[in-house]
Amino acid sequence: MEQVISVKAPASVANLGSGFDTMGIALSLFNTVEMREWDGVEVSTTDGTVPVQGEENLIYRTVKAVYEECGRTLPGLKLVQASPIPQARGLGSSSACIAAGVVGANRLLGGVLTENEQLSLAARLEGHPDNVVPAMLGGFVTSVMEGGRVYTVKKKVSEELRFCAFVPDFELLTEKARAALPQQVPHRDAVYNAARAALMAAAFCEGRPELFAVASGDKLHQPYRLPLIPGAGRVLEIAMQLGARAAFISGAGPTIMAVCDAGDDTFVPRAILALAEDAATRRFAVHRYQAQNASMF
Missing domain, CATH: 3.30.230.10 (Ribosomal Protein S5; domain 2)
Incomplete structure (x- = not known):
């Protein structure tokens, strides 16, 4: 058969x-x-x-x-x-x-x-x-x-978290996003990221979402990629102003991802209104996802 x-x-x-x-x-x-x-x-x-x-x-x-x-x-x-x-x-x-x-x-x-x-x-x-x-x-x-x-x-990701993706109507090829990165970075920037990456892993493993905002800080890739994404800086600001636990570029971009509380059902409608009021962010739509904890195996 x-x-x-x-x-x-x-x-x-x-x-x-x-x-x-x-x-x-x-x-x-x-x-x-x-x-x-x-x-x-x-x-x-x-x-x-x-x-x-x-x-x-x-x-x-x-x-x-x-x-x-x-x-x-x-x-x-x-x-x-x-x-x-x-x-x-x-x-x-x-x-x-x-x-x-x-x-x-x-x-x-x-x-x-x-x-x-x-x-x-x-x-x-x-x-x-x-x-x-x-x-x-x-x-x-x-x-x-x-x-x-x-x-x-x-x-496994806590059921108390949701992931709100601010997805623009334009593409950003990974090759272009990687080409924007410098060949070398200052030692202090490497230390900055190493400390926060360690904190991010610990925060997820210990269920400490209050640490996400600090733990998501980055100096290795986001400062170089944000200029490639029109409106992204303002989207990051809006997400945090609306109460996101953290906000960052998703992968190489151009999507901006916000980590939100599952109980906040108003985040997406408030985000839609805020995006519509700013000419720099109208090209972004908002989608809300759960984490997928199941394996493919």
Whole structure:
């Protein structure tokens, strides 16, 4: 019987300010993928989005890479996608594709790779672990790559928290956002971030959201990326004025993420009004998500 694999891969928010390329949280927004071995490459969608066709499709390329890693030849692939995670917005759209491709391919192959082997391969394909590892594990995750292997710790995110994404109507390619970063940073800036990243990890693990505002402080990437995102500085100010626990660039941007209390049902409508009143922020829409604590494995 023909084997059909279905997987759901969540969006994610990376960096959390101070945890550049190391920290991330999975969100309750999912790409869904159905795949099967096929004669050729066929890609379609169920949600009206326009997918990349043929062998350039990221999920196909990921599945092929997994097969090659396992010494197998991929005959072809039929993919049916639903992809509501917006592309080039800093919400881990490419990581969700890679996560779906790695987990789905491993299931097609009969589960030949261990969990860590899947995480490590996905992180190598992505180039860093901050989005793809939380997408696969769920929850709050801090990770490092060492010798091509992922070392990671996961903590479930409290149900008392929500994540409000200020998503603009324009894209920012990761390549452009990375090109804005300096080749060297002052020692004091590195110390500033190391201290706050450690505090952020401890704050999530100990359930101390009152520390998030200080812990999310950053001098390694946000000061260089904010000029690439029109209105972002004002969005950060609005989020904090409305009572967010913390606000920061989501991944490489251009989305701004605010960490909010689950009981504050007024944050989004108040944010919508505030954005509409400022010409610099009208291009941003607000969406509210829960953390996705469940693993893909």
